[in-house]
Amino acid sequence: MNNSAIEVIGYDKCTGCYGCLNSCPVESAIEFKKTDEGFYKPFLTEKCVQCGVCKKGCPVLKKVNNNLKEDLEVYSCWSKDEEIVKNSSSGGIFSELAKEYLDNDGIVFGAKWQEGEIVHCAITELEELKDLQKSKYLQSKIETSYLEVKKYLSAGKKVLFVGTPCQIAALNTILNHRNLITVDLICHGIPSYSAYEKYIRENFNYNIKDITVDFRNKDIGWENYNLTFKNKDKIIIKNNHRKDIWFRGFLTDTYLNKPCYNCKFRTLPRFADITLGDFWGVPVEVKNPAGTSVVTINSKKGKELFNKISSNLEVKKVEWEIALKGNPCLYNYKMNDSRREGFYKDFQKLSFKKLHKKHFPFPVTKISFIRRVLGYLKRKVM
Template identity: 65%
Template sequence: MKSAIETISYNRCTGCYGCLNICPVDGAIEFKKTEEGFYKPFLTSKCIQCGICQKGCPVITKINNNNLKDIKTYSCWSKDKEILKNSSSGGIFTELAKEFLKDENIVFGAKWFEGEIIHCAISKMEDLKPLQKSKYLQSKMGNSYKEAKKHLMTGKKVLFVGTPCQIAALNTIVKHENLTTVDIICHGVPSYKAFNKYIRESFNLDIKNIEVDFRNKDEGWESYNLIFKDKDKIITKNNLSKDQFFAGFLQDVYLNKPCYKCEFRTTPRQADITLGDFWQVPKGIKNFDGTSVVTVNNKKGGDLFEKIEAGIEKFEVDFETALKGNPCLSTYSQKEKNRVEFYENVDNMKFEELQRKYFPFYNPSFLRKYLGFIKRKIYSLYERLR
């Protein structure tokens, strides 16, 4: 029987690790970086061609969720200023995680490890900080779904946070009343190949020592500053308007192939709760230090959200209001702009040359996003001074 990857091809494979986690043979599937810089499954000689991996592939195995089509949508943020400071948006992930960790239950999330992003499990508050903040790269899931299932079988409650495709994969493998899922509003994941090339040529440092705060808020939530660190030492601080890597990311030049027409960025959502930044949030329901958009997608999500209400400020809004600044909340397709040309030349040109040629700062699509950022920042300053 055909394997999952043979059935769907690499162009549709999100790299979610579902096949690896359901495979009954250790070592039959290995995840490696492709030439484009994305982790995808490769079959080894241990594969017995049982086809079970198809059941763990969310592209093949569609799970009918019971999530509400009439979901509840909120603008909200944590009342805890320290949580707000250490979060990319409104700190709601941390508030949700606290609810699980107070009883030493399990939280799965993404953290930096040797210059890449990995998923891991924690059970104590002191281990939460590395899981905070946005990481705009593909997370290596490892055996996270199998580990979540093991924790659930021991009686633990599990909060699992990931991208829509990761949550869809988890849902094909694990079904348990004590599992709560959170998916993030995802723009798509950029290439490690592009990221590593940028880091090497810009800073001449060991990739394994690099960490990036993609959403530093020292100058406010809407400032969009990136801080690059080498072993906790700040190397440089770039604004959105000056960072070459982010220019390519925002112009959709080197996203993972299936991200351009994502099959999981839909309504109803994959998870019990959905989190993201509330861009274009209406006046009066906004915190200048960070505002999250939250959609509560079913009763389980609603029950959890009620438990954190004492620690947050929240305002209910209609879904269409949230969708204006967050098109990735629902079905949304991006265009492949210069992607083929970028990969044809990525090994032959400097990153700076690639940026000037294929995703210049003056590109209309980038300028639209940057001007929107400028408008939000001016408006924020105006509101603060009033």
């Protein structure tokens, strides 16, 4: 008998990429369930025969990366279509890539909202693209998407698959096909569904199934964006990303998935054919204030696809070091997990607002500091 992938690596190293599920030959031998910390992870059922095949789909155990460093090219770019830029988190490059496939009878896999959570799915029509646009800062449930990709490829279809670096690494362990192009995202890490659910329930008195979020609403700008919380199509509230307490916890790395703190997939070369992200810190001479994407071309296949859409883009070549400076998650970036243990220790005992104040408060500005001091002195005098 062979140990399973999860028994070998343990839950602290499991990214929740679904590679094991998609490689398991026994139906229902593995099921993904949400842990107490709020992450989907694999659990063995009584149907597991301990064949060990799931290890072949685990990117932590089996890394497959055929890209070469010498193929790396880095660009600052954005779509020439202002409407696409407006409806995208940054420069709209994913939408342009997707359009190229959808206009030519191809298949596009990406993440969408479904009953308050994020799921991966395939689309075939241009009108479905809006569901996959915009950043979604929660774990995507892949389910059997990798096997669906395999079926489409076997049927002669061309497939574009977009996901996080660990998801692309998992797909690489299962598939290598000339008609498959992979796109990964510059990933800050996956935040906890449990933290998100607690925040939604306590602040808005809603179940997460009733809520969708535009995490990157650009009504006031690309770099100074809002989080827009909706119940169906009705806006509940817009919070600036600098003032939203859930987003503060995410950006301070308080409740990320354990392996995200030292991600093994922030490598060079990257695992995907193309990497996309916001070009934070972009030099003004290669910047679109409405939204600028950083794009790294990581393979010859990626370059070929990028050339097909380049006429639809404003494209500026930049040095790798410039892109890396504002986007450290591109390569070998380790995060500080010092807040995490205390947060989960207090998670059941404290409200989300109290967790925020204790573990990831907003930084104290000079003005607020002076106000606090004056308030303290006033109380002392009284």
